[in-house]
Amino acid sequence: MSERRGIWGWIEDLLAEVEGAMIRPSWSASDRCLEPLVEVENRENEIIITADLPCVEKKEDISLEVSEDLLEIKAMLKQAVKWEKWGVVQKNIEFTAFKKVVALPERVKPEEASAVFKRGVLRIKLPKARRKFSLKVS
Numbered sequence: 001m002s003e004r005r006g007i008w009g010w011i012e013d014l015l016a017e018v019e020g021a022m023i024r025p026s027w028s029a030s031d032r033c034l035e036p037l038v039e040v041e042n043r044e045n046e047i048i049i050t051a052d053l054p055c056v057e058k059k060e061d062i063s064l065e066v067s068e069d070l071l072e073i074k075a076m077l078k079q080a081v082k083w084e085k086w087g088v089v090q091k092n093i094e095f096t097a098f099k100k101v102v103a104l105p106e107r108v109k110p111e112e113a114s115a116v117f118k119r120g121v122l123r124i125k126l127p128k129a130r131r132k133f134s135l136k137v138s
Helices: 002-023
Strands: 037-042 046-052 062-066 070-083 093-103 114-118 121-127
Touching: 037 093, 046 093, 062 114, 062 121, 070 121
Parallel strands: none
Antiparallel strands: 037 046, 046 121, 062 070, 070 093, 114 121
């Protein structure tokens, strides 16, 4: 009986997480930033993050900060995107950059990370931090 309740609790938590992601806006008017689309692949030995950065012209316009459990992507747009009369609340918003903070599913080695930017797509490889210990049998 408690196992069944655990499954339902897990489903409720998952639904709350999905609902929160749907309600949260994908932009920030105060920072003038859009949130890029991001895919997180959790592979056996590495985590691969793919970010869609349209309107970003060159790799020098991208800033990445990575720690063991977080990745922050910032990128300047080639030309500002302006939305006028968008909805009832927001009017005349101009976005100049992309910004996204990604919580990584496992710890990584930030010093061994690599990134490639090609045709508006950023691909980041983050090797997982795995610790091995030798044990002596007594």
